[in-house]
Amino acid sequence: MSSEKDRFGLSWPKDAGSRREALRSRLGCGEGRFGGFATVSGILSTRPEMIRELDRRIPGLVMITTKSYQLVPNPGNREPIIVETSAGSFGNAVGLRNPGMEKALEELIRLRSSWKMRALLNVSLSGSSPEEFVRLAEGFSPVADTLELNFSCPHAAPGYGMSIGVDPELVERYVKAIREVTDLPLLPKLTPNTEDIGAVAEAAMRAGADGLVAVNTFGPELYIEKHSGKPILMNIHGGKGGKSGRWIHREAVEKVRSIREQVGADPLIIGMGGVEDATGVIAMREAGADVVGIGSAFAMVRPEDWEGWFEELAPSDGAEKNGRTAVPRIEKPQMVYRPYRIRSARSGIGGLRRITLDGRVPFEAGQFVFLWIPGVGEKPFSVALSDPLTFLVRERGEMTRALCALEAGDTLYMRGMYGSGARLPATRRAWILAGGTGLAVVPTLASALSGRGSKLSIFMALSDREAAAGTMRDADTLFSKELSALGSYQVVQDDGVIGRAVKVFAGELAAEGSAAESALYVIGPAPFMEAAAATGRAAGIPADRISLSIETSTRCGVGLCGECVCAGKLTCREGTFFTLTELEVRGVKPGDFSDDH
Template structure:
């Protein structure tokens, strides 16, 4: 565990090389992403978890993120987290697996002193630093900035946590809100109460972010859609706050500075303002994951050059200035119902895409979810009605609007044998036309199996799929995933690639069955429909091992899953 003297030694190294930190709630929200930053992104010397609470919190409904201008975001995650017990199990596993290179900063959030003490004691064995979330602007009443807006209240929390931990446990770093008149006085109050260092800033706001075409708030939360501001448009606020904090507490207090950092110049200016570690967060939405290491190395090298008086901006080549989350309005022109729970919706216009890519569909006031495009022209989606959002989708009439953003992911790179068998279940059938088209264009001989639970689904996309090869539709008839039996009866050990699309347990069963029959796991590909909340890399939820499917695409080999995160298919 880190102690203050050791942290000061790391800070002294800043004179030679700036040190980066990940920020709470951005990218390093899963065990896989924490390990990725620790093992692969060497410019980072600190990794920060999402904020954990005593009990699980589902957070707000999507959308939880919007891009108001390129690189400037509104967010309202609502402290979504798995709760203290599961989080502690995961972090203990991380600690047991190997010795981490980076400092582990565990963010905690509560609405009472008692909650914070429980959390601090629980995470004491695994944390180098405990970041006290006194600053979330869109949390429920009593949480986040409700604490950090008062120096007296914040100090009382810090004092109680310090008394509970003593002086030998993890370091205590309150995260301060910029939404106050005098952040310096609050910094002084928490330091006097026993804090070891400080973090600033959290998001600015909240305010309501309006989508210009619909005129509706984008974010979904009990605050009427009001969300915090992050990214480029809060950089000046961050610099102002960090300067005020440093002036108030003096030169010795460790300070993690963050807010809108996107260039090496920003890193240098934040250090000059008083930061010892520099947090990088929202910028990852504008850089493809394959370039994250090079981008962060460039941030550090540019900052070093600028601090020495030389202009440098090599990081700019990795940072996209194009909007990432802009909505387009489309009208429903046709709707076809199949059975009791399947709907095929056709919209005006087109949306070119390939297998491995997806979009988000948004209904203002209801929410948004990721969907694969079934046909690009006319633009067509297959909807399985199974939740609040898909029920709202199924209620839309011809002529009504649906909003789309994307594309996310990447096209699948064909690595196929001369023959291929495609197996789809549930809403996975939507991916089949694009995948079949791509494989057929490479001269691959195709056969497709589709499993259905409802006889009414037998003709969904049939005409489109049969353009590329024979189609066998298999009804469950009371046996879930019965189509897999047909697949295994027709399995070829050599000269054939296999592609699964559907629920992860379904794909896992099929892939495992093929391996038992002698098929090489490298010849089996899965379309991972993992949880994704943003599509741009910030939520960190769609990770398979160290890769985000929103960045690299949804298709991965079974070999890759077995080597990196086999529990995904359980």
């Protein structure tokens, strides 16, 4: 075990009674009081940057839970990983995606050595044997305040998650083994998918648990998309995924009640399942929860409203009257697929393809959609033109390969818009630098800037490799007519000098001497953006007028998976454009992001 000096988390009494009391008191729920709120595993607080953001912003959170970590990295399932059956009701098969213990520890050590947490950090663990859990518990002990034991994921690989949690004897054996190696509070997370959840809870407490977390998702269930007739989720369970959110709330409350009835008044219970308002919190409280977990409902409240929402959730607050809430909810389903017929698909050499659909959707530069091919997967894409809907796709992986193979007349499925339109300060001068498929964002951005009266120069960077493949030269012909009409438009080939486009831009800017009245927009591969931003900055363009399109690996689009966090914000809600100031405030570099289509 680690020595005290290597520990970032809290230290707890060895004696079980004192430890449980200390935990209750730390959570503010001694003597039957309501402690507060927790984030739940796998939703939103999945990356250290978001953990810090939530800890900083929401005082009502007494516990922040990580995603479930395993010993070795697990890429999880291919997207789609989440479906929405009606507003606020979800199914998921993320597949316990996580970076593995070594990387996770690195990240959590960085978090804890740079940020003093107010809430408890509850580290969720997922193993398939007592030995694996023991190694995880020992490994994570230095960074965790409490350890949550995932005995409950319903769509995990055999041996993990729910396959443990349906059997009281197994649960007892696992908890006993883990108890041997740590004094941290142990919080087994229970599955509702068992006849007798109370018996499992009792077995866990008997074996030395310090509290119970309930419930994980219900099911799993199959989700068929109505237009295609095909399953949406993709995994080893034939597309089945666990149910969360609104549609499980009542049953989740009853499961918590069963646990409380079985284990008596003492054990700490962290209750969760579809809680989204004060009424739900009260129901969980009355059923026996000391702390209430908030998960799927994060998809229904915009990030800027989180503080107000948590104030409203607190049972003592009288804000909720007659079921009305002051903080707006997103009541429209956000993940509905619509089929589109492909009107035309033109190939560029080197795998670049311009795909035009029969249809139009209004959108702003910086917003994006998900394109889905049943059985293959889905990925986020910028919209190049909105009328007719046009995409620029370059082959990078399985999904883009399948997309590029589609022909006129085929059907493609789309959901969205996601993200926010780029903020466009009214400047006399505007510069756009685009590289790679960044070109896809340019037509809409350029027309918005030109509409605001900015004099516009657009540089399209073309690497020698792309030039040899003909890729971007072809891309140039795809959009040059539209772009030349809006300002000065040039394609700049590297010609042996990497990033020559950035140098050409810098030369023109210096010659003009207009940096102070300029705005710069950069879209492209991470190193290109880093170089362009640094050059613009050095030339004197103010950092809050340098905007970068950060295309993080967004997976759900609705604020649940938390994967797309950038500078403390969700790219799927507030991106894709961030100013250099926003990034610098959080110590984020444009070069930190990459994608994996």
